Amino acid sequence: MSSSAIGKVTWENRSSDPPNGGFFLVLPNKTILVGRDETRNHVAFADLVVSRCQLEIFSVVVDEQYDHPPLVFVRDRGSSNGTSVNGQLIGRGAALSPSRLLEDGDTITIGGHPHLRFEYTLLMNSHNLRPSYALSQLQRREVELFKDRFVVTNRTIGDGAHAIVFLAVDVETGKHVVCKVHDTSKYSRTSKAVERIRQEASLLSTLDHPNILPIKAAFETEHTIYVITELATGGDLYSLLLRYNKLNEWGTRSIIRQVLQGVTYIHSKGVAHRDIKLENILCGVTPQVPYRIMLSDFGDSGLAGPRRLKSKVGTRFYRPPECDTPGQGYGLSVDIWAVGMLTLQLVLGYEELPGLDSVVFKSQKDVDTYLGTIFAVLGPQGLISDAGQSFICSCLAYDSDRRPTARQAFYHRWLQTPTSDRKMFKRLEADNAMSWKPQRVNFPVIEDLTTRPLRVDEVGTAPSKEQMARRNTASPHFAVPPEPMVINHNHKNHS
Structure with missing residues (x-):
């Protein structure tokens, strides 16, 4: 993972005499919180126009090899005066605000008559590298x-x-x-x-x-x-693990609840996704738990009648044993196996699941042995509870008829208890639903x-080979990560 700075945010405060300013850097898979409260922000301004929690600027790495440069977003955090980009309001108030992609030269301002101004400068090449x-x-x-x-x-x-x-x-x-x-x-x-x-x-x-x-x-x-x-705007679950390395069990439960709500919905229409994995589950708003999660990439999906599906599709380690048996049909429960494997990966974190390329399950005993080895390590570390282990085992039943339906899996005790957690999950999911709007599609x-x-x-002119060569050899900007700072507009420089 490169530590090169992706962008630089220069700020200027015109309320002081003389005006003062400085900058901070945007690094891969990092979030910078901006506001007035020194204890809750990386960058704090002692200015009443700024809310205690004003905005966040974060990057999402979409490709570890950087063939596709990271994306940088800004989002209002429920401020009272609002956050604008290039003069357009992007969020204000308690409602969950979407994130806005930043482009080179964009300006961010706070309030209706802003005297505090941020300008984003792209440091990493944003053009195609190949x-x-x-x-x-x-x-x-x-x-x-x-x-x-x-x-x-x-x-x-x-x-x-x-x-x-x-x-x-x-x-x-x-x-x-x-x-x-x-x-x-x-x-x-x-x-x-x-x-x-x-x-x-x-x-x-x-x-x-x-x-x-x-x-x-x-x-x-x-x-x-x-x-x-x-x-x-929050990337996918793979980039989420890149960012945090590990999620706590509460965060994993929050994600799996939402995944199962999506799976329950498509299964009610007879549709099997058949490629549920980290890369195909997206963070809709911001790379944080428990914001809205979305299933994507339905290229391998199919309509599942009784044992109707037979194609060997999807990603190997998320594919259940019955898919590897020639001539054997399968149904919607393929997605439940994938949810079990997804849960296991989220619990383990960024590390690869052991035996990712070589493990073969030929019986329930093979599955139990594999899970027992992993749980023997994760359980004592407090990374997965007994209820979580029970949930994963139920999803990874070798016999597909013994797996729960998506709806039954959603109501497993791991996702429903204790009552205080269930109430919290439901409240957050209701907030997420309010940030979603039904799509308008022409037929x-x-x-x-x-x-x-x-x-x-x-027709625009395509880049020449010489131009592309220059892009490929352009050196990225390396910079030292910024330290959290407290900014008082009576001081002149804070860079």
Whole structure:
């Protein structure tokens, strides 16, 4: 993990005579709390315009190799005067405020007549670091067809075997969204690979739940399918573990409750996700527990009748034994096994689960032996209670018929007791639901653009090989982590 600074926040206070200022650095997977209360913030301003808990600025590492640079966000923390970015209010008051992605040169101000001003400067290269991640010249022409609704940037935040994920902007709201770009040029339009992409977009359009990633639109051209979804501003559970290394058991329970609410919902529609894992579960608001959690990436999902599903899909260690038996069908309980493995990984923390690549379960005895070895270490350390061990064991039943349904798993005593915890969970989940809005999707969700002519005169120029080479050799900025500070505007410099 690099310790290079991603960005720098320069501040200026014009209320003093003469004005004073300073800066602090934004580091990978770190959060900086800003406010008036010295005991609750890393950066404190002795100024009544600033609330005790004003705002937070945090980064999310989306890729450990930094092929895709980290993202930096700002969020209001329930301030009384409000927080604005470039003059636009992003949050104020007790309601849970969403996070706002910061771009180079953005300014942050507090209150209606601000004299305290922050400016964000990007230090790490925000452009694509590899030419293979850039939109092709043809795709640059294609995205012009829907630029009145969504503008696709050249900034990537992820990639996979079949798609590259770009940041985009919703023209109507001005907010950042995600554009998943599937290059379908090597397939026929009737191939199974293309049909699977269409199926994922169509399925997402029918799923409307606080714990499911919302889709906003999709577009199909002769060569590409573009799927637009909400931007989860807290990253995924993998980046959450990168940030904290370990979660306490209360935090794990909070996450699993929300995951099971999402799974219960999709199972009620007969849909099996089939690829539940850390990377496919997103933090919707901020990289903290217990804010809203969302299931994403339904590319391997399927409709599960009685033993109807047979495809060997998903990630190996999260896949139950029945999926590895040739010719044996399976049902919705595949997701319950995955939830058990997910819980085990969250309890263990950032460390890899032992035997991740080699363990094979051929009987219940194999499962019990494996779990017994792990619990013998985690239990005495206080990392997992007896109730938590019981929950994991119930999900990881070798016989799929013995696993609980998603609803039954949600009502396991580990997630429902004590009463004080259950009340707290329910209150937080109600707050999360209030921050969610039902999606507005036009049908059919995939808009056919195959007959629309491409306007060559509007095409942007792709980066040259020389430009990309310069990007690849550009040195990142290294800096010393900032110490927590207390800022009094009677002093001139605090950097």
